[in-house]
Amino acid sequence: MADLIVLGAGAAGLSAAHFARKAGLKVEIFEASAHPGGRMQTTREKGFTVEHGPLGWLDGEEALEEICADLHLNIIRSKVADTHRYIQHAGKLFPLPQGPAAFATSKLLNWKEKLRFLSEPMADLPADGAKETVRDFANRRFGNGFEKKIVRPLIAGLFAAKSKEISMPAMFPGIIAAEAKHGSLTKSYRRWAMEAAVPICTVAGGLGTLAHALAATHGDLCHVDSPVDTALFEEGWWYIFHQGTQLARARKLLVALPPSAMAMVLRDYLGELRKSVDELAAPNLVSVSMAFSKSNVQDACAGFGYMADRKHRSPLLSVQFMHAIFPDSAPNDQVLLRCMLGGTPAPDFGKNSDSECLERTLQEIEPALGIKGIPTASWVTKHAGGVPVYRPGHHSLVRKLSDKLAHYENLSFAGDAFFGIGLNAAFAHGKKWGATLPSPA
Numbered sequence: 001m002a003d004l005i006v007l008g009a010g011a012a013g014l015s016a017a018h019f020a021r022k023a024g025l026k027v028e029i030f031e032a033s034a035h036p037g038g039r040m041q042t043t044r045e046k047g048f049t050v051e052h053g054p055l056g057w058l059d060g061e062e063a064l065e066e067i068c069a070d071l072h073l074n075i076i077r078s079k080v081a082d083t084h085r086y087i088q089h090a091g092k093l094f095p096l097p098q099g100p101a102a103f104a105t106s107k108l109l110n111w112k113e114k115l116r117f118l119s120e121p122m123a124d125l126p127a128d129g130a131k132e133t134v135r136d137f138a139n140r141r142f143g144n145g146f147e148k149k150i151v152r153p154l155i156a157g158l159f160a161a162k163s164k165e166i167s168m169p170a171m172f173p174g175i176i177a178a179e180a181k182h183g184s185l186t187k188s189y190r191r192w193a194m195e196a197a198v199p200i201c202t203v204a205g206g207l208g209t210l211a212h213a214l215a216a217t218h219g220d221l222c223h224v225d226s227p228v229d230t231a232l233f234e235e236g237w238w239y240i241f242h243q244g245t246q247l248a249r250a251r252k253l254l255v256a257l258p259p260s261a262m263a264m265v266l267r268d269y270l271g272e273l274r275k276s277v278d279e280l281a282a283p284n285l286v287s288v289s290m291a292f293s294k295s296n297v298q299d300a301c302a303g304f305g306y307m308a309d310r311k312h313r314s315p316l317l318s319v320q321f322m323h324a325i326f327p328d329s330a331p332n333d334q335v336l337l338r339c340m341l342g343g344t345p346a347p348d349f350g351k352n353s354d355s356e357c358l359e360r361t362l363q364e365i366e367p368a369l370g371i372k373g374i375p376t377a378s379w380v381t382k383h384a385g386g387v388p389v390y391r392p393g394h395h396s397l398v399r400k401l402s403d404k405l406a407h408y409e410n411l412s413f414a415g416d417a418f419f420g421i422g423l424n425a426a427f428a429h430g431k432k433w434g435a436t437l438p439s440p441a
């Protein structure tokens, strides 16, 4: 019998399971879909490595370095840092400025917007910082033009969300801390930009390979095609069920599920918080990858990619130049573009058929990149839950949830709906949680 049951084999569940196993626990994992990895899913065909979900993690994450060493997987670092992006404005692509001096000379901002940007050190502090959205924050410190032309596309491109709905302190605690400490952000912007300019990492074969390698370390104790709908706690044991059939029991339970699945599985324990957890469900996000012969694309497509203009309410959020980021992901004569569409800026986009998604994506990127002809290959993936949106009040909800579930012995939860978005946060959380585990008796 296992010491620990983990529900969900996404990044959060696999990371926690790995570090629990290293701490000496016998771990059993239950995953609803046919493959481990959750949103980490990779297709390898026709010489392409296509990432349907995350494309990599930011270099320097200890938990991932340890896991890759444990699994004998070589880390591949991107050729370009993720700050080397373009911002689309009025149809054209402008380099994302890398510091205050670059903002002052960028053609993206007009002279009034530049003056307002440069007055940032004089900005007031917020009346109630806990409730401030990213849009309010950017307007207050940098001005309206900067918010519209730079912050809006960045937030849509990075988090598939609108700047007016995201909580600044929940999403960017480091920036809030720097504001409190230094009073000005432009003074430390260059240092941040340099710190942020780190490579993105993956492993040979892509993130699907990492997920499968992690799952394989648990042998037949990692069950795929095994959804769970109920967890029950009785006399020191956690029992898990699907449609009334008991699947397993263990002393410890870690729930690393999307919020709606967690709300269902723990319905008897969440009380009045069940609805709030359910509402954390991430909006739909569509990933469209397309390959073209290099000779059919005018733009050099060098750098990380671009954030789409938000002005015309386009469903396109961002485009990543995968062949430039990881050159091995495409044959030499091909350009591989990964396009993100939907999220809260265009929540219904995922209702389109795959061919409609392809057609609309092409319409959006053709003029920006000077594309001629049709793709040599294409892939469409619809994520029912894309990237969670941390709205104002997020921290306090997670605190309430932690307090509520702390009443039940040996119950933990994880996942990007709660503890930070992205692979760095998911894997770091698993390592930190693993370090709190006592060795089994």
Ligand SMILES: Cc1cc2nc3c(=O)[nH]c(=O)nc-3n(C[C@H](O)[C@H](O)[C@H](O)COP(=O)(O)OP(=O)(O)OC[C@H]3O[C@@H](n4cnc5c(N)ncnc54)[C@H](O)[C@@H]3O)c2cc1C
Pocket (backbone or CB within 6 Å): 007, 008, 009, 010, 011, 012, 013, 030, 031, 032, 033, 036, 037, 038, 039, 040, 052, 053, 054, 055, 056, 057, 058, 226, 227, 228, 229, 256, 257, 258, 261, 285, 286, 287, 340, 383, 385, 386, 387, 414, 415, 416, 417, 420, 421, 422, 423, 424, 426
């Ligand atoms: C298109 C896209 C691009 C992204 N790009 C990046 C990027 O480049 N870099 C980055 O760091 N992050 C990126 N992210 C975010 C990142 O993918 C997530 O933050 C991270 O993968 C979340 O992992 P998780 O384990 O919390 O959730 P998930 O990966 O969703 O895992 C939850 C698991 O639970 C399973 N499950 C659901 N219901 C049940 C049930 N009833 N019983 C059992 N199992 C169940 C699911 O099948 C899934 O495997 C991206 C996300 C998307 C969608």
